[in-house]
Amino acid sequence: MTLNAVDTQFFTEVLVVGGGVAGTSAILHLRSKDVTLIESSGSNTAVAAWNIMIRDADQLAEVMLRAGEEMNDRELLSVFVDRHSSAVSELESLGVRFRKSNIGLIPKLRSVGAGMHAILRSHVSGKEPKIIRGRVVSFLVGRDNPGHVEGVVVLTQDGGEISVFCRHLILAGGGMSGIYPFSTGESRVNGSLLALAYDAGIELIDIEFSMFHPFLIVDSRFPRHLISGEILTRMNFTDADGHPFLSEVAADALRNNRHHWMFSFITREFYLQSLRGGIFAVIDADREWFERFKSDDEFGFVFSGHSLDDIGKIEIHPAFHFTLGGVRVDAFSRSNMENVYVVGEMAGGLHGAGRVGGTALIEGWIFGRRAAEHVNDRPDGREAWKGNRDIVRTSEGHTGVSSEARAYVWKALGPVRNGPDLLTAGKWLRDNALSAEERLIGAMVNASLLREETVGAFIREDFPTVRDKRHSYVCGTNVRFE
Numbered sequence: 001m002t003l004n005a006v007d008t009q010f011f012t013e014v015l016v017v018g019g020g021v022a023g024t025s026a027i028l029h030l031r032s033k034d035v036t037l038i039e040s041s042g043s044n045t046a047v048a049a050w051n052i053m054i055r056d057a058d059q060l061a062e063v064m065l066r067a068g069e070e071m072n073d074r075e076l077l078s079v080f081v082d083r084h085s086s087a088v089s090e091l092e093s094l095g096v097r098f099r100k101s102n103i104g105l106i107p108k109l110r111s112v113g114a115g116m117h118a119i120l121r122s123h124v125s126g127k128e129p130k131i132i133r134g135r136v137v138s139f140l141v142g143r144d145n146p147g148h149v150e151g152v153v154v155l156t157q158d159g160g161e162i163s164v165f166c167r168h169l170i171l172a173g174g175g176m177s178g179i180y181p182f183s184t185g186e187s188r189v190n191g192s193l194l195a196l197a198y199d200a201g202i203e204l205i206d207i208e209f210s211m212f213h214p215f216l217i218v219d220s221r222f223p224r225h226l227i228s229g230e231i232l233t234r235m236n237f238t239d240a241d242g243h244p245f246l247s248e249v250a251a252d253a254l255r256n257n258r259h260h261w262m263f264s265f266i267t268r269e270f271y272l273q274s275l276r277g278g279i280f281a282v283i284d285a286d287r288e289w290f291e292r293f294k295s296d297d298e299f300g301f302v303f304s305g306h307s308l309d310d311i312g313k314i315e316i317h318p319a320f321h322f323t324l325g326g327v328r329v330d331a332f333s334r335s336n337m338e339n340v341y342v343v344g345e346m347a348g349g350l351h352g353a354g355r356v357g358g359t360a361l362i363e364g365w366i367f368g369r370r371a372a373e374h375v376n377d378r379p380d381g382r383e384a385w386k387g388n389r390d391i392v393r394t395s396e397g398h399t400g401v402s403s404e405a406r407a408y409v410w411k412a413l414g415p416v417r418n419g420p421d422l423l424t425a426g427k428w429l430r431d432n433a434l435s436a437e438e439r440l441i442g443a444m445v446n447a448s449l450l451r452e453e454t455v456g457a458f459i460r461e462d463f464p465t466v467r468d469k470r471h472s473y474v475c476g477t478n479v480r481f482e
C-alpha cells in the first residue's frame with residue numbers, strides 16, 4: 001500500500017527510513033505486521049559494484065582492524081565477522097548467484113547495483129510494508145522527553161506533508177555522498193537523515209572520518225563513474241605532461257593489487273597531485289585483454305563503445321566514497337535514543353579510521369537484520385504517541401547544501417586538511433549555515449579542527465603524526481574525545 005499526503009497523520013509500529021540494503025534487510029527481518037517504509041529516490045546500494053570481501057572470520061577481523069587502524073568498535077566487529085558468512089548464504093537463498101571477484105564474490109548480473117536492488121525489492125513486496133515515497137524533513141520529539149523520537153515529518157513526492165508516529169524507528173539513510181562536489185556516489189544521498197538525527201540530539205561518533213577514493217573518472221567521454229578492481233593493475237598514472245607522480249610504493253601496490261591495505265596513503269598521493277594539476281590514467285594492456293575486460297568485468301561497461309587504440313589518456317580525480325563516522329550505535333544497532341536504531345552507512349564505528357573494500361553492503365545487511373531482531377524481541381517497547389505527549393518538530397524549513405558550502409567541504413574536509421582552511425570553513429558555516437546538513441558539516445569541521453593528529457581517514461598537514469587515536473563523540477554543540 002502506498003500512502004499519499006491526504007493521510008496527514010499516520011501511526012505505525014515500526015518505521016524504517018531508507019530503502020537501500022540496510023533498510024531492506026531490516027524490513028525483511030521484522031516480524032511485525034505493521035511496518036512502514038519511507039524512502040526518497042537515490043541509493044548507493046543501487047549504484048554499487050557489489051563486491052563482497054571473503055575471508056575466514058579471523059582474517060576478516062585482521063584486515064578490517066588493519067584498515068581501520070585498530071579504531072574499529074570491537075563489539076560491532078565481532079558481530080560483523082560472526083555473521084558474515086551466514087549473511088552471504090542468506091543472500092544466496094534470496095536468489096543471488098555469485099561469481100569470484102578479485103577480492104571475494106560479486107553477483108552474476110550485468111548491471112549489478114540495479115540488479116541487486118531489484119532482487120532485494122522483490123522480496124520486500126512480499127512483506128507488504130506500507131510505503132511512503134518522499135523525504136523526511138523533520139523529526140518529531142517529545143518536548144519533555146528528549147530520549148525518544150516520536151516520529152518524523154515527510155515531504156511526499158506529490159508535495160504534501162505527512163506526520164508519521166511510531167513505536168520503533170530504524171534509520172537507514174545512507175552516507176553523505178551528496179555533500180561533496182567530487183563523489184563516487186549518488187548526489188541524492190546527501191546526509192539529510194544523519195543531519196536531522198544530529199539536530200534531534202542523537203550522538204555521533206568520529207563524524208569527521210570519511211573514506212576517499214582516488215579513481216573517479218571525470219573525462220567527459222565516459223560515464224562519471226568510479227573504477228576499481230583488475231583494471232587498476234593495468235594502468236599507469238601520470239600528470240598532464242605524462243610524467244609519473246606516484247611513489248614507488250604506491251605504484252607497486254596498485255600494479256600488484258595490494259593497495260587495499262594502504263588506501264589512504266595512495267589517496268593522499270592522488271589528492272595532492274589533483275591540487276597541482278590533472279591526473280591521467282593510461283591503460284597498459286593488449287587489445288585482447290581489454291575486449292575481455294569490457295565484456296566480463298563489472299567496470300567494463302564504463303569503456304563500452306571505445307577501443308583501446310582510441311582511448312589514450314583518461315582524466316580521473318579523487319573523490320569522496322564512504323562515510324566512516326556516523327551515529328554511535330551499540331551491538332544491537334541502538335543509538336542513544338531508546339527507540340531509535342541506526343543501520344548501514346549512516347551508523348559509525350565498525351570501520352574505525354579506514355574501510356577495507358567489499359565490506360559495506362554486507363554491513364548494511366547484517367546490522368539491518370540485527371536491529372530488526374532487537375525490535376522483534378521487544379514488541380511492547382514504549383507506546384507510540386497518540387496525542388498524549390507534547391511534541392516539537394526539529395529542523396523546520398530549509399534543507400540541502402548550498403554550492404558555497406559544498407566548495408568549503410572539498411577544501412576543508414577533503415583527504416588532506418589543515419587548521420587555517422578548517423577555521424575559515426568553520427567561520428563561514430557559523431555565520432551562514434541554514435540547513436540541518438550545513439549544521440552537520442559545521443560539526444564535522446569542528447571535530448576535524450579539534451583532532452590534532454593524522455589518522456587513516458584524513459591527513460592533518462599541520463599535525464602529521466598519529467597521536468592517541470581517540471574517538472570523537474559529538475552530541476549537539478558538545479564534542480569530546482575519548
Ligand SMILES: Cc1cc2nc3c(=O)[nH]c(=O)nc-3n(C[C@H](O)[C@H](O)[C@H](O)COP(=O)(O)OP(=O)(O)OC[C@H]3O[C@@H](n4cnc5c(N)ncnc54)[C@H](O)[C@@H]3O)c2cc1C
Nearest residue numbers: 018019020021022044045050051136174185344345360361
Ligand atoms: C560507486 C560505489 C561503489 C560501491 N561498491 C561497493 C562494493 O563493491 N562493495 C561494498 O561492500 N560496498 C560498496 N559501496 C558502498 C555501499 O554501496 C554503501 O555503503 C551501501 O550501499 C550503503 O547502503 P545503505 O542502505 O546504508 O544506504 P543507501 O543504499 O545509500 O540507501 C539510503 C536510503 O536512504 C534514503 N534516504 C536518505 N535520506 C533520506 C531522507 N531524508 N528521507 C527519506 N529517505 C532518505 C535514500 O533515498 C535511500 O533509499 C560502493 C559505493 C559506491 C558509491
